[in-house]
Structure formats: structure tokens, C-alpha cells
Amino acid sequence: MTPILWLLRHVNSTVMARVVEEAMKLKRDFPDFVAGFDLMGREDQGRPLWYFRHELSMPSDRGLLLPFYFHAGETNLEGSDVDQNLLDALLFNTSRIGHGFALLRHPVAKELSRKRGVAVEICPISNQVTKLVDDLRNHPGAVLMAEDHPLVISSDDPAMFGSSGLSYDFYEALVGFGGLRSNLRTLKSLAINSIR
Incomplete structure (x- = not known):
């Protein structure tokens, strides 16, 4: 299992540049150990991806590979910065979209992510606990x-939601979606x- 390096999204651009620099170095020195990079934490309480566009462009500007696995679109508020993160994640060639709840409101992004094979990481129990959806039959994942x-x-x-493992999320996805x-x-x- 290779880890994804991460940073909380509320930092400033100076801290982000330093951490992306370190992530590039680790990926270069330990290519089989480091999978990539993500920004963690609630999107609505941190900075949008676009705020870090220069820092997140550093790997491609230097011709280095640092895969991104961004949490993006964990919202039901259309037009918000969090909603916009989905499109920005795809612009940065994310390998995975964490949550992606807003993806259905962006048909071009949805088609682009499907064509590229970018998996959407669905979190059924989390989405219910955070009140994004009450009934999983109405979840975008369906x-x-x-x-x-x-x-x-x-x-x-x-642990935060009182769940004891992934099996419950699989069950809810199976039955609900x-x-x-x-x-x-x-x-x-x-x-x-x-x-995959």
C-alpha cells in the first residue's frame, strides 16, 4: 500500500509551495513508496484548489510526475468555491476525485472524468452524516x-462517524445505489x- 501525501487546505501559498516541493522530492527519491498528493480537510473551511494554482502547477512546470488525488466537489451548493474545485481538480489531472458529490451538475466534467477513467471516491455514510443526502437512492453515486x-x-x-469499517459503506452503496x-x-x- 503506497501512501498519498497530504496537507490541510487552510494553509497559505508559502506553506503549500514548501510542501509540494517536499512531495516532489519524496516522489522522485521513493517512486514506489509515494503514490501522490492530496489536500485534506473540509473544502468549505479551507482554500479552493485554484488559490494554489501556482504551487500545484510546480510539478508539471518542471516536468516532474506528482499524481494528484484531490478531494473535490463535496457540496450541494452550486456555484460555490467547493463546487468549482471539481473542475479545477480535473484541470490539474487528478487521478481520483474524493467525494465528487457535485459531479452531476457538471456534465462536461463528468464526461471528462469518465473518459479519463478518473474514479470518484464515494463515501455513503459520510454523505448521510454531513446531510448532503438523506436517502442514498437519490445520491449522485446511483x-x-x-x-x-x-x-x-x-x-x-x-471513527468520527461511529462506523466500524468499510463493509457498512459497501453495503449502503450496494443497496442504495x-x-x-x-x-x-x-x-x-x-x-x-x-x-485499479
């Missing part, structure tokens, strides 16, 4: 699953996406 968009199931912060047609093939597909 539409994405029906459209065969690559999905990955995650527990987000299980897949409905009556869900079966073992659905679970297999979600597990293969996680490995």
Missing part, C-alpha cells in the same frame, strides 16, 4: 453507477475499481 462511471467506495472518517438489481457482480465491480 446515477454514476448506472452510467458505468468508475466508482470507489470509501468510509471517509469511520444499485437498488433491486444489485448483486455480487456489483460488489465485484466496486472492488476491482478500488484496486
